[in-house]
Amino acid sequence: MAQPKTADNPEGRKWHWQEGDYEVIRSSARSGPGCHDNCGVLLYVKDGKLEKIEGDPENPYNQGRLCPRCLAYKEMLYHPDRLLYPMKRDRDKRGEDAFERISWDEATEIILREMGKVIDTYGAESIWVTQGTGRDINGYGPLMARYLGTPNYGTGFLSGIACYAPRRFSTALKSGGLFIADYSQYMPDRYDDPRWRRPDYILIWGNNPVVANSDGTLGHWVVECMKRGSKLITIDPKLTWLAGKSDVFLQLRPGTDTALAMALCNHIIENGLQDQEFCDCWCYGYNEFAEHLKPYTPEWAAEICGVDAELIKEAARKIGEAESCCLQWGVAMDHTSEGFVTGMAAYDLMALTGNFENPGGMVDAPFAFDVNVTWSAGDDWELCTHDLPNQDKKICGDWPANKAMQAISPDDLLVAMETGEPYPIKAMWMMQNNALACMGAAPQRIIKALQENMEFNVVVDLFLTPTALACADVLLPAATFAERMGIYGHQPYLLGTINQAIEPLGEVKPDQVIMYEIGKKFGRGEGMEQWTTEEEFYDFCLRNSGFTYKTLQERSWAFPEFEYEKHKKGLLRPDGQPGFNTSTGRYNFYSREMVYFGFPPFPTYEEPPESPVSAPELAEKYPLVLTTGARHWGFFHSEHRQSPSMRRLHPEPTVLIHPKTAEKYGIADGDWVKIENNFGECRQKAKLTVRMREDTVAADHAWWFPERDPGDGTLFGVMESNINKLIPMRPGKSGLGASYKSQLCAISKIEE
Amino acid sequence: MRKYLAIDYDFCTGCHTCEIACQQEHGLEPDQFGIELTQIGPDQITDRYWQFEFVPIPTDRCDRCTMRQAEGKPPSCVQHCQAGCIYYGTLEELGPRIDKKKVAIFS
Numbered sequence: 001m002a003q004p005k006t007a008d009n010p011e012g013r014k015w016h017w018q019e020g021d022y023e024v025i026r027s028s029a030r031s032g033p034g035c036h037d038n039c040g041v042l043l044y045v046k047d048g049k050l051e052k053i054e055g056d057p058e059n060p061y062n063q064g065r066l067c068p069r070c071l072a073y074k075e076m077l078y079h080p081d082r083l084l085y086p087m088k089r090d091r092d093k094r095g096e097d098a099f100e101r102i103s104w105d106e107a108t109e110i111i112l113r114e115m116g117k118v119i120d121t122y123g124a125e126s127i128w129v130t131q132g133t134g135r136d137i138n139g140y141g142p143l144m145a146r147y148l149g150t151p152n153y154g155t156g157f158l159s160g161i162a163c164y165a166p167r168r169f170s171t172a173l174k175s176g177g178l179f180i181a182d183y184s185q186y187m188p189d190r191y192d193d194p195r196w197r198r199p200d201y202i203l204i205w206g207n208n209p210v211v212a213n214s215d216g217t218l219g220h221w222v223v224e225c226m227k228r229g230s231k232l233i234t235i236d237p238k239l240t241w242l243a244g245k246s247d248v249f250l251q252l253r254p255g256t257d258t259a260l261a262m263a264l265c266n267h268i269i270e271n272g273l274q275d276q277e278f279c280d281c282w283c284y285g286y287n288e289f290a291e292h293l294k295p296y297t298p299e300w301a302a303e304i305c306g307v308d309a310e311l312i313k314e315a316a317r318k319i320g321e322a323e324s325c326c327l328q329w330g331v332a333m334d335h336t337s338e339g340f341v342t343g344m345a346a347y348d349l350m351a352l353t354g355n356f357e358n359p360g361g362m363v364d365a366p367f368a369f370d371v372n373v374t375w376s377a378g379d380d381w382e383l384c385t386h387d388l389p390n391q392d393k394k395i396c397g398d399w400p401a402n403k404a405m406q407a408i409s410p411d412d413l414l415v416a417m418e419t420g421e422p423y424p425i426k427a428m429w430m431m432q433n434n435a436l437a438c439m440g441a442a443p444q445r446i447i448k449a450l451q452e453n454m455e456f457n458v459v460v461d462l463f464l465t466p467t468a469l470a471c472a473d474v475l476l477p478a479a480t481f482a483e484r485m486g487i488y489g490h491q492p493y494l495l496g497t498i499n500q501a502i503e504p505l506g507e508v509k510p511d512q513v514i515m516y517e518i519g520k521k522f523g524r525g526e527g528m529e530q531w532t533t534e535e536e537f538y539d540f541c542l543r544n545s546g547f548t549y550k551t552l553q554e555r556s557w558a559f560p561e562f563e564y565e566k567h568k569k570g571l572l573r574p575d576g577q578p579g580f581n582t583s584t585g586r587y588n589f590y591s592r593e594m595v596y597f598g599f600p601p602f603p604t605y606e607e608p609p610e611s612p613v614s615a616p617e618l619a620e621k622y623p624l625v626l627t628t629g630a631r632h633w634g635f636f637h638s639e640h641r642q643s644p645s646m647r648r649l650h651p652e653p654t655v656l657i658h659p660k661t662a663e664k665y666g667i668a669d670g671d672w673v674k675i676e677n678n679f680g681e682c683r684q685k686a687k688l689t690v691r692m693r694e695d696t697v698a699a700d701h702a703w704w705f706p707e708r709d710p711g712d713g714t715l716f717g718v719m720e721s722n723i724n725k726l727i728p729m730r731p732g733k734s735g736l737g738a739s740y741k742s743q744l745c746a747i748s749k750i751e752e
Numbered sequence: 753m754r755k756y757l758a759i760d761y762d763f764c765t766g767c768h769t770c771e772i773a774c775q776q777e778h779g780l781e782p783d784q785f786g787i788e789l790t791q792i793g794p795d796q797i798t799d800r801y802w803q804f805e806f807v808p809i810p811t812d813r814c815d816r817c818t819m820r821q822a823e824g825k826p827p828s829c830v831q832h833c834q835a836g837c838i839y840y841g842t843l844e845e846l847g848p849r850i851d852k853k854k855v856a857i858f859s
Contacts, residue, residue, distance in 0.1 A: 057831065239802055243802075244803070689794070
């Protein structure tokens with residue numbers, strides 16, 4: 001097969017070499033432990049042991065830099081608590097420290113027998129295969145579901161699939177694809193590529209990218225743009241470092257972002273700052289959009305959002321007058337009930353100002369070399385198993401967005417586990433999904449459903465997590481990145497190989513191998529693709545790319561050719577016509593799909609269900625706004641709590657409270673605080689800071705205490721500081737988006 | 753020629769990478785530092801301006817990564833700094849990178 005055209009020159013690039021006593025292996029830290037990035041790393045191995053890890057200075061993605069989690073990776077890899085062997089436990093001992101080591105053969109036998117019983121009794125659709133967000137299995141996980149024969153695959157207990165799915169789907173209706181902020185990441189020469197120009201303004205919206213590094217964006221790219229003259233506008237209830245560096249900081253009330261986006265658009269149009277040519281030539285429904293926005297003035301939004309109208313006007317003017325502006329959005333967009341609309345409204349702002357497909361604007365993110373499995377669930381696995389006869393039984397609920405995108409509804413699946421409606425869910429296959437600690441809203445319900453209602457639970461993870469301790473009947477050990485091979489490209493700027501550096505510890509296996517080795521025994525892939533080695537497996541994944549695992553490995557990574565203004569060149573649509581890949585061929589200010597769903601065609605603002613405005617009586621009892629889930633430097637969600645140097649950075653669960661608010665409730669810095677609302681309560685330690693809005697507190701998510709004895713009956717304390725006990729399992733009207741960041745609460749000091 | 757460690761703290765995000773890179777390079781415990789982060793603020797200096805910044809400071813445990821330098825590599829904190837805001841060199845080599853506000857220089 002001819003090698004595909006690439007934008008980088010691999011001459012002289014090696015993937016392994018000797019350096020003194022060390023064998024050096026060039027690889028990527030995608031992943032586990034969990035991460036959303038593709039950082040290039042150099043793994044220094046001596047006598048079969050990983051001695052040190054460094055950033056790869058030649059890799060254009062991170063240019064030699066590396067974050068604390070990766071630098072301290074050995075603390076996770078060689079941690080004494082690492083799960084190294086398959087385990088089993090009697091079903092009636094769920095929650096107890098009563099695991100017994102078994103062989104992979106026995107684990108496979110038990111899984112075949114127990115899953116087989118569930119399939120025979122209830123049908124294969126009664127198995128729910130879940131993933132978290134940590135390791136690189138988004139694309140591969142659906143294979144496991146197909147092997148088991150169930151249509152129910154997706155994020156485990158994440159209400160409203162409130163992480164990227166709401167934004168990605170709703171803005172795809174607008175733009176026909178995924179367009180992301182341009183930090184030069186598509187070009188191997190990065191900031192030096194003459195085609196690139198730094199954004200005039202970066203709109204940091206509900207995101208703290210330098211900490212979060214979400215969705216294939218290395219947050220510190222923003223800092224490189226700042227050095228080159230980019231200015232910032234930050235929208236956040238908390239003063240972040242980036243907010244402190246911003247021209248305009250809009251410290252809004254959580255959950256009101258859509259109102260702000262509408263007002264920014266309103267002010268731009270009122271002052272004629274829109275890119276009229278882009279709106280006329282490339283957009284659908286501009287005039288109606290402008291008409292729709294008329295009542296939604298900065299003064300209107302100022303009242304709702306709790307920010308100064310003059311600041312909104314200043315931000316609008318700066319965005320409108322900029323030569324380029326990009327949107328650095330975060331999960332806060334998805335973390336409110338009507339978050340489905342928030343991403344759309346922010347995209348409208350980008351379209352209104354012509355910031356699509358321009359240097360420093362929003363650029364299309366297609367699959368690099370036609371490979372999507374490295375970051376996104378696709379249909380690749382249809383070739384590997386027989387068709388699912390029960391595909392139409394997928395539990396999407398009555399939610400229009402879930403039905404349209406054929407996505408599960410985790411909210412409805414939990415109901416099916418509890419009630420047997422529309423049919424019973426009776427078994428779980430959970431990969432990298434510590435749902436009780438992390439993404440699961442209403443963990444009080446989840447733990448009960450997992451422990452009491454399931455016939456059989458399989459958990460695959462790096463450590464014994466609280467979720468595994470609570471419910472696993474079979475627990476399988478997964479490999480970390482140095483122990484395995486693979487391919488990377490999370491967000492597809494480039495494609496590269498993960499190269500195995502050391503022998504797997506104990507009997508751990510890569511997630512992908514666990515899936516195809518055990519999965520194919522279910523007999524649904526007979527006569528189809530079969531793999532006996534990992535290399536064969538990855539050759540299959542790369543079959544449309546022009547690379548094999550070996551040819552890609554030889555060059556370590558490959559960048560596809562890149563160009564701007566693809567909408568003008570017919571490069572966004574499969575038919576080769578100019579325009580966007582939407583039903584109208586244009587960017588849709590007016591969304592016909594939204595009308596089809598029964599919603600207004602333009603963004604409209606709705607209060608979160610629990611807010612001081614929408615629920616004043618509730619707010620009398622629970623007067624503060626509660627936002628949750630901000631990332632911390634050393635942790636990836638519920639991971640890294642057992643890594644000593646990461647835990648040092650943030651030893652305890654903390655709730656951020658403004659000093660004036662704390663004084664009102666008699667709370668001092670360092671006090672343990674009870675946080676409670678109409679859904680539940682938990683305890684966290686008060687950290688007083690003027691960085692917060694006075695009416696809002698920000699609580700940590702994903703806490704557990706792996707240093708505790710697994711036999712002490714507390715499941716590593718997972719329910720004690722668990723802020724998700726205050727969050728309902730309940731999506732917004734579309735089915736996508738949930739109020740993880742916009743609840744009400746009361747706080748009080750816990751007397752020790 | 754004397755070499756200096758220069759921090760452009762206008763761009764230090766407080767990510768702790770320098771601390772961890774140093775601990776890993778020198779086999780230090782989590783509470784031992786060859787370079788340690790300090791914080792300024794958050795301090796509301798004017799109605800519109802907050803100072804909320806970080807400055808890492810090298811300690812007496814810092815040997816400027818002599819071993820790495822012998823192999824032609826930069827000190828580990830300099831290479832790994834996510835913000836790319838730690839520089840190492842003679843005053844001449846540092847040149848325009850330190851000719852600005854908010855640079856801390858350690859000799």
